[in-house]
Amino acid sequence: MYGDLWTWAAANPVRAVLAAVVVGIPAVGALAQQRQKDRAGRPGGTAPASSRPGDGLLARFLTGRDLRPGDPASSASWWCAGVPVERERTAAELAADVDPAFVKGASSAWAVVGAGAGVWRWSCWPGAARVVVRLAVPGVAVAVWRGWWPAGAVVLGVLVVAAVVAVVTGPAVWGWWRPRPASASLVYGPGMWGAARPVLGVGERERRGKWLHLPADVAVPGARVVVRLPAGWPGGEAAKRALSAAVTDRLPGEWGETWHRADSAPFAEWVRKEPPKKVPKLPRSVDWKPTGDRYEIYVGQAVRGFDLEDVLIRTKSVTPHFGVAGLTGSGKSTVLYLGAVHARETGALVDILDTKQNSMTEAEGKSGVRVHKTPAECVAALGEFIMSMMAAEAAAGKNGDPALRQILVPRLMVADELPTFMKMALIWWKYQLKGKGVPPFAEWFSIGLLQGRSADHRFGVGAQQWANGYFGGTMERAQIGWKAQLGYCDSPSWAVAFGASTPVVSPDTTVPGRGVFADGRIDPETKGLWVREFQPAYIVPQVGARLDAVPPAPEWFDAGEPAPWITAETRAWAEALAIPDFLTGGRFGPAQPVRGGAVTLRPTVGVGVGRPRSEAVTGDGVTAEVTGGVTGAAGSESRPAVELFSLAEACEAGILPWAHSTAKVYKGRSAERGVAFPEGAPDGRVTYYTRDELKDWLARWQADAKTRT
Structure with missing residues (x-):
């Protein structure tokens, strides 16, 4: 009998190959089914899946699927390689199966190799590749067995050439040989169905796809999982919880469930919720950047919702003046530098009141910046600033002089330590000038806050803490619309700055410069003043270079002269405020003007600079007697500081x-x-x-x- 078989096969090789395939497929299928039954009989084994359309052994063989029935061992399809699916795995594990560089477009030569396990594991091969091998192996085996070496070589050569052509000329580019990520149905489906089926009370031979639908990607917000409910399913709260646990416990993320029991075809669905957004953290350091807008000063970054936003001082709106408070070393001068540099880069002129004499040294000696250090110099600068403001407002008005209007220049006055300046000016007023009553310069500051914006004359104020005594009444203090508190803030200072009813916001005091700010906006939640944490920009190392790059200021400013738009009429108005007597060369003013540009060394003795006099002056509500001994330009006499x-x-x-x-x-x-x-x-x-x-x-x-x- 065997001789007749060999004779028949030798007479017709094609029939021999077909016979091998026809005989081999049932044999392999029988062995696979027997192995599946053996696995099902063992403890922990899984029963074979129900027969489905196209699940026959011949269909499996010709479509490149696993000959063993049951769930596929990989995510491979007819033209795509796959990744193994052996158990429920996390999204991170699945992502690790596919090389992102390969998926995004690696070379064709590496397409098959880049398929990961697809090259080395039979079940991960594309179905087409498996069919070719399955049909070719019996033919090559018969050719070798019968000694038909040329025919076997031709078959092998055709296979090699076909593989090379597939890799190099197109299939890799079309994605046929790229590993296809496992879908949620393959990864989560078996375990989920195994847990949900007993709860639903359906038979073991029911197809999973009839009752359970899983999207391709369960990580996408809005992904929908649907489970059909049997018409006679009793349900109940316990059964609902069990079914929900069978679904959601096996899926990543948060899911919202909805039950549709009243429909003609009842079902339950679970929809993937949006992942909670993370609130960003403020950076520990922020670089300064110019805005290019004269009325917008960039000062740092703050968190708004789930994003970082730029913190701006908008001086054209309800925040014409800005102020910052904080203990020594908290970063007040840094924030004030931001305003000073921005002012110069947008064409404004800057006066700095620095009675501490060492607060803003980086700006000293630069064109367009005048630094006033003694009480007499600071009071004179404040008086000239107020006169300049009144004259600018008159020139810009409807009946103003067009010629003066053309030469107006915006100005900024920075008081680095306003409380220190006020106290030293009071000492100078009472104990050196022997002044009586209330000194006028405290009210000049309030007038400047109220009227400065309309004349393009603005203030930047620094202080150790916010205190009522230094910022005028409520009306004046409200003009400092942009307020910041750096570092720790006590309750009284917080109440003055932001209001007693405003909830306290505590910044991270371990970060240098960190603080809170308010810019007049209303908190959408509390409907009160919106106070937020922010990180100021650090500009100190750039101050000198940036100010050097600015075009020079007008000559009159660097020479220490008053603004050229101050008219005789303005001076007459200023008489009512007792300003002229405190200006440079005035009865109580310093002997020499403070110049911008290069620093000029001058003696700093006592608590004030003025000319010796022995006379009395009476202003509007102001009476002062000046006796000998006031320090002159040459420093003839020194007085100890008074606290x-x-x-x-x-x-x-x-x-x-x-x-x-x-x-x-x-x-x-x-x-x-x-x-x-x-x-x-x-x-x-x-x-x-x-x-x-x-x-x-x-x-x-x-x-x-x-x-x-």
Whole structure:
């Protein structure tokens, strides 16, 4: 019999190959089915899947599918290689199966190799490749067996050439040999169906695709998983929870469920929710960038919602002036530098009041920047600034002089330490000029805040803390529309800056320069003032180079002269404010003007610079007597600095041994008991006293109290 078979096969090789295929396929199929039954009989084994259309052994053989029935072992298709699917895996594990560089377009020569496991694992090959091999192997085997070496070589050569052509000329480019990522149905489907089927109460032979639908990608927001519900399914809360757990516990992300039990074809669906957005973190350092707009100053970055946004001071709107408070080293001068550099780069002129004499040294000596250091110089600069403001507003008005209007220049006055300036100016006023009553320059500052924007004259203010005593009343303080607090802020200072009803926002004080700001906008949630954390830009190393690159300022400014648009009429108006007497060369003003550009060294002695006089001047509500000994341009006499304290500050410093509220009560009783309270130096809002004055009053008060007991 075997001889007849060999004779028949040798007489017709084609029939021999067909016979081998026909005989071999059932044999391989029988072995596969027996192996599947053996696996199902073992503990933990899985039963074979139900027969489906196209699941016959011959169909599997000719379509390149696994001969073993059941779920596919990879995600391969007819023209695409696949990745293995052996268990439920995470999205990260699936992503690792495909080389992103390959998927994005690697060379064709690496297409098959780049298929990962697709080259080395039979189940990951494309179906077409598996069919070719399955049909070619029996033919080559018969040719070799019968000694038909030329025929076998031809078959092998055709296969090699076909593979090379497929790799080089097109199939790789078309994606046929690229590994196809496993779909959610392949990855999550078997385990999900295994858990959901008993809950639904459907038979083991039911096809999964009839009851469970999974999208190709379950990581996309809005992806939808649908489970059909049997018409007679009793459900119940426990069954619903079990079915929901069978679905959502096997899927990444958050899912929202909806039950449609009243439909003619009841079903349940789960929809992938949007992943929660992450709130970005503020950077620890921000580079400064110019805006190119005169009325917008870039000062850093803040978080708004889920994005970072630029923090701008918009001086043309309700925030014409800006201020920043913070303890020493918190970064106040850095923020003030931002305003000064922006002003110069947009054509404005800058005056800096720096009674600390070392706060903004990077800007000193630059054209267009005048740094005033002594109280007399600072008061003179403030007076000239107010006159310039009034004259500019008149020139820009409807009846203003067109010639003056053409030469107007925007100006910015920066008070690096406003409280220090105010206190030193008060000391200079009372203890050197022997002034009586309230000094006028405290009110000049308030007038400038109220009227500066319309005349393009603006203020930038720095302070250790926000305090009512230094920023005028509510109306004046409101003009500083953009406020910042760097580092720690106590409750009283917070209330002055942002309002007592505004929730406190605590910045990360471990980051240099970190603070909070408000620009007049309303918080959409609280409907109150919107205070947010921000990181100021760091510009200090660039200040000198940027100011050097700016075109030179007008000659009159660098020469220390007053603004040329100040007319005689403006000076007459200024007389009512007692300004001219405090200007350079005036009765109380410094002897020499402060120049811009190159730094000129000058003696700094005592607490003020002026010319020796012995005369009296009377202004509008101002009376001052000046005696000899005021330091002149040559520094003929030096006076020690005098330290001033408000009543509250004296209590905090321990000069008075009571709380502020108690000290105010005792101060009120002093007149009743005949214990004169010191007159002090008022600035129109707060009265300040020297340490000696307060100690003298304390001694007299305590002595009177002893006699009364």
